[in-house]
Amino acid sequence: MSAILTADGLVGGYGDADVLNGVSLAVESTDIAVIVGPNGAGKSTALKALFGLVKLREGRVTLLGEDITGAAPDAIVPRGMGYVPQERNIFPNLTVHENLEMGAYIRRGDISTAYDRVYSLFPPLAERRRSPAGTLSGGQRQMVAIGRALMLEPRILLLDEPTVGLSPLFIEQIFDRIVEINRAGIAVLMVEQNARYALRLASRGYVLAGGRNRFSGTGPTLLADPEVARSFLGGQA
Amino acid sequence: MIELINFYLIPGIVLGCIYALGAIGLSLVFGILRFAHFAHGDLLTLGAYFALAVATTLAVPALWALPFAIAATAAAALLLDRLFYQPLRARHSVATVIASFGVALMIRSVVQLIWGPQDRVFESGIRPPLIIGDFRFAERHIYIVAAAAAIITLLHVFLTRTRAGKAMRAMSDEPSLARVSGINTERVVAWTWILAAALLAAGGLFLGIDTQVKPQMGFNLILPMFAAAILGGIGKPYGAIAGGLVVGLAEELATVPIGGTALVPPSYKSAVAFVILVAMLLWRPTGLFRGRVF
Amino acid sequence: MSPELYGLMMYAVGLLTLGGIYAIVSLGLNVQWGYTGLFNLGIAGFFAIGAYASAILTAPEVSSHIAGLRLPVVLGLVVAAAASGIVAYAIGRLTLRLQSDYLAIATIGVGEILRLILKNEAWLTNGALGISAIPRPFEGLPPPWDQFAFLAVVALVIALIYVLLERARLAPWGRVMRAIRDNETAARAAGKDTMRFRLEAFVLGSMIMGLGGGVYAHYVKFISPEAFEPMMTTFIVWVMLVAGGSGNNRGAIVGPLLVWTIWSVTEFATLRLPPEWTTQAAYLRIFLIGLALQIILQKAPRGLLPEPTVLSSVDKEKTAGPRARPSR
Numbered sequence: 001m002s003a004i005l006t007a008d009g010l011v012g013g014y015g016d017a018d019v020l021n022g023v024s025l026a027v028e029s030t031d032i033a034v035i036v037g038p039n040g041a042g043k044s045t046a047l048k049a050l051f052g053l054v055k056l057r058e059g060r061v062t063l064l065g066e067d068i069t070g071a072a073p074d075a076i077v078p079r080g081m082g083y084v085p086q087e088r089n090i091f092p093n094l095t096v097h098e099n100l101e102m103g104a105y106i107r108r109g110d111i112s113t114a115y116d117r118v119y120s121l122f123p124p125l126a127e128r129r130r131s132p133a134g135t136l137s138g139g140q141r142q143m144v145a146i147g148r149a150l151m152l153e154p155r156i157l158l159l160d161e162p163t164v165g166l167s168p169l170f171i172e173q174i175f176d177r178i179v180e181i182n183r184a185g186i187a188v189l190m191v192e193q194n195a196r197y198a199l200r201l202a203s204r205g206y207v208l209a210g211g212r213n214r215f216s217g218t219g220p221t222l223l224a225d226p227e228v229a230r231s232f233l234g235g236q237a
Numbered sequence: 238m239i240e241l242i243n244f245y246l247i248p249g250i251v252l253g254c255i256y257a258l259g260a261i262g263l264s265l266v267f268g269i270l271r272f273a274h275f276a277h278g279d280l281l282t283l284g285a286y287f288a289l290a291v292a293t294t295l296a297v298p299a300l301w302a303l304p305f306a307i308a309a310t311a312a313a314a315l316l317l318d319r320l321f322y323q324p325l326r327a328r329h330s331v332a333t334v335i336a337s338f339g340v341a342l343m344i345r346s347v348v349q350l351i352w353g354p355q356d357r358v359f360e361s362g363i364r365p366p367l368i369i370g371d372f373r374f375a376e377r378h379i380y381i382v383a384a385a386a387a388i389i390t391l392l393h394v395f396l397t398r399t400r401a402g403k404a405m406r407a408m409s410d411e412p413s414l415a416r417v418s419g420i421n422t423e424r425v426v427a428w429t430w431i432l433a434a435a436l437l438a439a440g441g442l443f444l445g446i447d448t449q450v451k452p453q454m455g456f457n458l459i460l461p462m463f464a465a466a467i468l469g470g471i472g473k474p475y476g477a478i479a480g481g482l483v484v485g486l487a488e489e490l491a492t493v494p495i496g497g498t499a500l501v502p503p504s505y506k507s508a509v510a511f512v513i514l515v516a517m518l519l520w521r522p523t524g525l526f527r528g529r530v531f
Numbered sequence: 532m533s534p535e536l537y538g539l540m541m542y543a544v545g546l547l548t549l550g551g552i553y554a555i556v557s558l559g560l561n562v563q564w565g566y567t568g569l570f571n572l573g574i575a576g577f578f579a580i581g582a583y584a585s586a587i588l589t590a591p592e593v594s595s596h597i598a599g600l601r602l603p604v605v606l607g608l609v610v611a612a613a614a615s616g617i618v619a620y621a622i623g624r625l626t627l628r629l630q631s632d633y634l635a636i637a638t639i640g641v642g643e644i645l646r647l648i649l650k651n652e653a654w655l656t657n658g659a660l661g662i663s664a665i666p667r668p669f670e671g672l673p674p675p676w677d678q679f680a681f682l683a684v685v686a687l688v689i690a691l692i693y694v695l696l697e698r699a700r701l702a703p704w705g706r707v708m709r710a711i712r713d714n715e716t717a718a719r720a721a722g723k724d725t726m727r728f729r730l731e732a733f734v735l736g737s738m739i740m741g742l743g744g745g746v747y748a749h750y751v752k753f754i755s756p757e758a759f760e761p762m763m764t765t766f767i768v769w770v771m772l773v774a775g776g777s778g779n780n781r782g783a784i785v786g787p788l789l790v791w792t793i794w795s796v797t798e799f800a801t802l803r804l805p806p807e808w809t810t811q812a813a814y815l816r817i818f819l820i821g822l823a824l825q826i827i828l829q830k831a832p833r834g835l836l837p838e839p840t841v842l843s844s845v846d847k848e849k850t851a852g853p854r855a856r857p858s859r
Contacts, residue, residue: 051417053413053417073416073417073419074416074419074420074421074422077417077419078419078420085413085414086390087412088411088413088446089414090411090414091406091407091410091411091415092408092410092411093406093410093473094403094407094410098403098406099408101403102403102404102407102415102418102420103418105404105418105419105420106418106419106420140402148418152419189473233429247822267632272632273632273633273635275635275639280758320625320825321825324829325828325829327830329631330631330632331570331631331632332828332832334570334631334632334827335769335773335824336824336825336828338572338766338769338825339766339770339822339825339828340819340821340825342766342817342818342820342821343817343818343821345817346709346814346815346817346821347814347818349814350811350814350815351820354810386839459639460639460640460643463636463754467633502651504647504650504651504702505647505651507643507647508643508644508647510640510644511640511641511644513642514637514640515625515626515637516638518629518633518636518637519625520628522629522633
């Protein structure tokens with residue numbers, strides 16, 4: 001089984017200071033890969049670097065075997081990588097349906113199956129498809145955000161803290177959906193603050209600190225590791 | 238009351254339509270390209286002169302010149318962007334604002350070079366006004382309002398039914414997310430200029446028909462256009478329509494004499510837009526309809 | 532001395548005088564823009580206030596408007612600066628919390644309102660007819676000494692302002708200004724009352740512009756609203772500052788002299804053309820100066836005497852990625 005996405009020794013950041021000091025990871029097609037770590041560890045930055053939003057000074061990124069290091073987002077998106085940012089991840093003045101349409105912007109041909117998939121995955125969106133996305137609740141907005149990225153029918157989906165700021169009920173719903181997405185054949189790589197919950201689902205886990213890898217393994221293994229628990233999972237229940 | 242409607246309300250609406258046409262483009266440019274485009278008024282002037290040139294050379298009625306004027310103004314806008322704004326795109330918006338200030342002057346001087354500084358008018362002759370009951374409607378006013386309404390309807394269709402239009406709205410909402418979705422930002426920028434230029438060409442034509450065509454015509458509108466755009470909310474084209482009408486009506490109605498004197502003496506009419514502008518910026522910079530703030 | 536040489540010399544003196552007046556205004560803009568990053572597009576307004584204030588106070592009695600006080604020129608200049616400062620204070624309190632593009636729009640509006648007032652309030656300003664017979668210092672002297680003396684006055688004013696501003700720049704006040712210009716949120720987090728500093732810079736800069744206006748009024752001896760047409764005055768000062776090097780006081784002197792010389796010489800050259808061409812030539816010159824600004828902005832945004840400026844640096848907020856631009 002070959003990896004969908006690999007990153008080797010990523011070094012880089014915004015402007016002069018490096019946020020990433022050597023991050024490596026690999027995601028295979030069946031994986032739910034989770035990146036956790038303390039604040040400022042560079043988790044979101046790593047995700048952005050994979051998507052071409054952060055300048056890399058060193059390191060290599062490959063997608064489906066091809067080198068995409070330094071490529072711009074609009075070159076990466078057609079290759080099958082979808083990205084859901086943490087903030088500003090919907091178009092508030094566009095309707096739900098239009099948001100999804102933008103997600104499929106680069107696709108030609110019939111995309112009606114993609115709509116069906118998103119609406120069956122997120123039924124509340126089907127009801128509110130003509131409402132401006134900005135009028136939805138937090139949890140529903142997150143559904144729009146993920147749905148937008150799914151319209152691409154990507155091979156791998158990158159999610160930056162998908163459950164931040166959501167109520168526990170929604171958190172569970174979102175994680176359930178993510179598992180469903182993965183079962184449908186899409187690899188998932190997500191950064192999560194809800195480390196314990198996320199790692200339970202993870203077939204591959206990475207703990208980052210100070211911009212570099214500290215621990216890796218399957219999610220349950222990391223959860224069981226006392227050193228990981230002590231250093232990075234803190235007192236989270 | 239009748240005088241109110243004939244001499245203040247109707248001109249206010251006509252002026253408001255023209256402001257709206259300018260403000261929509263200004264709002265879109267502000268929302269998508271992220272800078273205050275000070276040459277917007279002078280692009281309107283350019284549109285008017287293109288229309289005039291076509292109307293006189295082909296000897297057609299003014300409104301028929303519109304498609305040509307739109308094409309020419311759109312080409313000019315794309316060229317200006319390519320030459321003077323695009324090279325500065327990565328820099329702080331101040332650089333592009335100053336550049337647009339310079340572009341405004343350049344357009345005006347080219348217009349004066351080619352067509353001279355004197356006032357010109359569109360051939361129309363004197364037409365009797367349409368009289369319905371006590372209300373008088375100048376024929377050209379009817380054309381202008383009807384044409385503006387048609388154009389705005391087309392705009393609505395473009396923004397809500399076409400892929401390019403939706404991409405524009407998306408980019409105006411969240412430019413980085415638009416990029417992340419794979420939308421080609423430079424293509425959207427081009428569409429923005431074409432759209433803004435088309436609206437300006439129409440606005441310039443209408444203003445020229447309503448008053449006259451002169452090199453200062455567009456620049457005189459820049460404050461009201463900004464006021465309208467900010468009133469409606471930056472990045473909200475529909476808000477800009479409302480904003481334009483409000484500013485146009487406010488300017489006219491403020492000079493209505495109530496018991497002898499008006500709220501605003503006519504010589505200070507252009508201050509009305511400014512007061513609206515500053516008031517909005519201080520009180521509610523997102524505009525009445527909650528647009529972007531930077 | 533041959534007449535041609537004499538003519539050339541007087542031309543040069545005139546050039547330096549008017550260029551020097553623009554240098555005063557540029558120094559004022561430099562305090563606002565170069566030091567503090569305030570985007571003021573209403574320069575013409577403050578320039579006009581200073582000119583009219585000094586003119587009204589010093590001009591002889593005329594029935595059509597307030598005049599006849601015939602105060603000494605020095606007092607006129609002081610009031611010119613003060614008047615601009617007061618207006619700047621009032622406007623600044625209202626608008627300075629706006630951020631760059633919006634401040635620019637607001638200041639253009641201010642300039643426009645001021646121009647309207649100058650044109651309409653004829654009881655004060657004599658409206659479109661303007662104020663004439665404004666006294667010029669040393670005009671009693673035989674030529675060329677009257678011109679030399681006035682040039683010396685201008686040079687003195689520039690020198691004084693330059694020394695004052697350089698002192699301010701190196702003082703803690705100047706450092707705070709630069710900190711605010713470069714990163715306002717950080718400066719505020721460090722406990723600096725940024726609004727107060729911005730207001731101070733705005734008022735000081737406007738006072739200097741008003742002073743420049745006053746000196747201008749006394750030089751040309753006749754002013755009318757036409758002379759303060761915003762686009763030309765405001766725009767040309769911006770070109771001068773950008774060309775000279777914004778942020779840099781020497782640049783604020785060199786830029787105006789250079790640009791004014793080029794402007795004047797090209798005007799002189801077009802006077803040689805047949806008369807039908809002169810108006811066209813004027814528009815061509817405006818076009819070329821606009822084009823020159825574009826070239827400078829693209830190729831040499833730091834100007835002649837560079838200091839890193841907002842105009843030349845890449846906007847990190849724009850290129851750093853989707854999260855970088857802070858929401859307000």
